[in-house]
């Protein structure tokens with residue numbers, strides 16, 4: 092087949108089309124795709140003339156929604172194995188090999204785009220290229236390279252940057268190597284032994300340096316921040332997103348809304364028995380932090396959801412668990428549609444890829460998934476993804492992976 096001369100058309104038929112815009116769902120909705128890009132969507136009566144040579148993909152027993160976007164994850168880490176930072180310290184080769192089954196779990200779970208929030212040795216950038224070159228199957232990756240973190244901060248594997256000059260240099264190195272965004276660790280975190288959650292690792296000047304470097308290069312900063320002084324600095328200095336945000340207070344939430352910033356929730360790692368609980372509960376400092384933070388997160392996100400703030404979600408290395416992430420949002424009070432938007436339209440906006448991804452609309456890449464049950468009736472249907480399409484091509488999710496389990500449920 093001569094691509095380009097004979098345009099490749101596909102017509103996708105569904106039982107119900109949830110296009111990810113948050114608008115009305117479409118009974119028996121159809122998608123017309125040309126060369127991996129959506130030409131048109133609508134009910135059968137609205138589709139007009141369909142090119143004769145269009146390949147018909149009959150998914151009329153299935154519920155179709157946009158490919159899911161995991162807005163915050165890593166590649167080489169498996170939280171249940173314990174000591175995540177030690178996992179990131181492994182040599183590049185090992186890190187890449189460890190990443191492969193995780194990538195497969197992601198695509199099998201319906202994640203067609205994933206934003207990678209820090210790896211050592213630029214393995215995220217090399218893996219991104221390997222996926223683009225079709226050496227391996229996987230979600231399209233948005234990458235940040237090496238995380239920007241202070242010597243005494245949370246998230247230190249090998250790389251550190253202290254003072255505005257070192258922060259600038261590390262940002263520039265990441266950007267030169269092909270980073271799509273800058274990830275900075277500002278406050279303490281749950282999974283490290285030596286930082287409390289209200290610890291603030293960076294000064295105003297250091298956060299400002301990262302934001303300025305990113306913006307001059309046409310991109311943005313996503314900041315690991317739970318709350319307190321660190322979150323204040325991030326909000327003042329204009330980072331794009333607060334990642335995790337366990338302790339965002341009322342005043343901070345107001346500023347986040349006013350400045351049109353994003354909050355990216357990461358719940359599975361904290362709440363699922365396969366997460367931090369599985370192994371790191373042996374470490375008393377971590378166990379205490381997890382137990383205390385669970386209650387706070389549930390209450391805080393109920394408030395965040397009600398506030399209407401920009402909200403996306405990420406599995407934070409709980410590969411295959413994006414469905415559980417959405418279930419958590421529903422538990423905290425989101426509607427099923429709001430949970431879907433947090434992993435589709437809103438995630439695309441948080442990651443600044445909404446021009447191409449996140450909804451099933453004309454001009455966007457034809458990334459979509461098919462489910463046997465209606466996720467608007469029961470969000471748990473997202474746990475079992477039957478078909479995954481990336482840029483109009485079906486991904487053979489049965490034929491990939493090192494084990495037979497489709498996810499960790």
Ligand SMILES: [Zn+2]
Nearest residue numbers: 163164208407
């Ligand atoms: Zn993370």
